[in-house]
Amino acid sequence: MPSSDSSAVLVTGVGITSAIGHGAGDFIAALLEGKRNFAVMKRPGRQCAAGDEPATRFIGAEIPSFSPPEGLPAGILRTASLSGQVALATLHEAWRDARLTDVDPVRIGLVVGGSNVQQRELSRAHESYRERPQFLRPTYGLSFMDSDISGMCSEVFGIKGFAYTLGGASASGQLAAIHAVQSVASGQVDVCIALGALMDLSHWECQGLRSLGAMGSDEFADQPQLACRPFDRRTDGFIFGESCGAVVVERAGAARRAGVGSYARVAGWAMRMDANRNPNPSFEGEVSVMRQALNNAGFDPASIDYVNPHGTGSKLGDATEVKAIEEVGLKHAYINTTKSLIGHGLSAAGASELVATLLQMRARRLHPCGNLEQPIDDSCNWVRVQPVDHAIQRAVKISLGFSGINCAMCLEAS
Template sequence: MSTPGEITVTGLGVTTAVGRGKADFARALYDGSHRFAVMERPGRQHDTRFVGAEIPGQVTPGRLTARELRTSSFTARVALTTLEEAWEEARLDEVDGERVGLVVGGSNLGQRELVLAHERHRDRPAFLRPGYGLSFLDSDLCGQCTAAFGIRGLAHTVGGASASGQLAIIEAAEAVAAGRVDVCVALGALMDLSYWECLGLRTMGAMVPDRCADAPELACRPFDQGHQGFVFGEACAALVIERRGERRGLEDYGTLSGWSVRLDGNRGPDPSEDGESGAIRGALDRAGLEADQIDYVNPHGTASPVGDRTEAAALRACGLTGAAVNATKSVTGHGLSAAGAVEAVATLLQMRRGRLHPTRNLRDPVDGGLRWVGDGGLETEVRHAMSLSAGFGGINTALCVSASGSGSVR
């Protein structure tokens, strides 16, 4: 069996409201760009206004026929486009499809389109298209991706609420480490919210209130004293994971040196400092790293008042006060099921460039003892980084990423 230190990332794909593809995405991160506005996608309008960041224009994957495109959900079109970018960078057409796997992070992904279908066929159910029998199943997205790319090794979904994207990375890494496949793609899928989910999340106090629609550019404030909840952001990301050196000529982005999953034993949305600290310590232990070796942390950072304070306390408790910290969600919004994968991509891109992006709207940090990256960003070498995710239901994950050649993994 491979050790964790042999597991690397050889391809990245990303689609967000602020940028499609790695180059546009990185540019938006460093510029501190945003697309926060009152959401307008059909199925998200209601008597109240919901602030979010929506992907502009049409998303048209290259591997679909016109007929397949007509019957594909928005989530699927974004997933296929994102997967194609990572697939081509890692030259996966050269790999036997029997040795390629796919893990999709996310469940209940297409709620908006299901709501639209219900409303459209409420008075004429006999005209419901046959494809509906597939579209409400989590296996549908796996099926579309495996059909389009010839993946025949393994494919399944993992649901962990807002930790789903990072759980997919961990599951993919473990599949490669165990030798189940040679290459595995982790896909953090776009969760297509309808107004029902937005209403529910706002009612519980997780999503920003209606009044934030008056100044949407100021609504998303991770780790700032003025935070009022998360702002949704459409997003998807894909990471190609394999053993180092299996295919010569590929330049990897870094090593997945350690990871950990810890549960709180809690159904609800409340975060746990113990659970988050446990995940951090577990990932450090698996990577063979001490806290003072972590140069950079990409936190969960949703802008939930209780969530931000709990996470800041966990960082402090684990001795990560020397690491630089920024919040990718301040630029992208919260991608929910995709968030952990999008933030892993952001972490790897920043490590390669040696530059950390700014944190938008961070004026008065909730904890003055951490090394926040403010408006100007930060030029710095990152040898070891950590990315964190947390999901409703008490799911905490942590991922350590090391630059190639750091030689720190035991």
């Protein structure tokens, strides 16, 4: 399906907020520079006292000096959580990029990827009002619900088509993008925004993920910049990173507003479950979902020249994904890992990495990998410590989540 076909689904806008850059321009510049911002996390509610035992020092990449852009309503921002403020700022960029002010609000939809994303805010409220619950702020009655961020965004931007949240663990952001594409392709709306919400972890979630063996790092506890190392032999778990990404998708026939361009065509997608509650990966599931996405796009694996993998830094997960990429016939394609620079955004990861893929397509350059010193498989076509000049023609983006969730998306330069 050529991009000139009026039924082709195009990405016409992006927004991004991350620990290494706010906005698309700063973000792609930081990616290509290989910039990282990992440290012991300092946001209130992220670390906890442990009595007589030494407290675990949780490492991550936190967004520095964040302030929402001008023009957003001060009253809403004042009562919004960090997740809500970042969602509004990120959507604001994507909205302006795609010039959605000129679109009928009834024909715009919004899918927010991520559920239970405001944990730190709620945990701090519990601690602050434990002895005086009658003084709990009224907005708590909104913020504990998954509809809070989608409702806030729909109010601020006047979205009247539909708006809802979609929970899919670490695959939430890309699942939101898939649902947005399906909504546009089916004609339910003309334009749909997918937003991967910032998952604001408290010390409870950090400890739970450490206890599960998913979150690192013990080996690099005193060297935070070295801790995040997907696909490297010395990894010992994922490293959290605050981020939020948004993409605007619409049919080519609808994208006729002055000044609106296309980042890429969404050529194919697929989602598959492993029938498994647990976090362990499935080689069969990953192979199947990539093959299905390629088949739906009509792409031969040999035509793919770039893969943006899920790779978190899990020893078992990374090894399984590399084997799946080889099985599908994609090892020849360039591979880099966005998480190595921005950390694992959990609910936001798929959307933030989708934005990173689209910006690399536009820049015609691929960002380096952080800390990829001893790859678990030297035969892959890794982008190492330096950026690579390369005009992506066809890309595959993979996202995986706890509870056996697998999804993949194929993009084509437009």
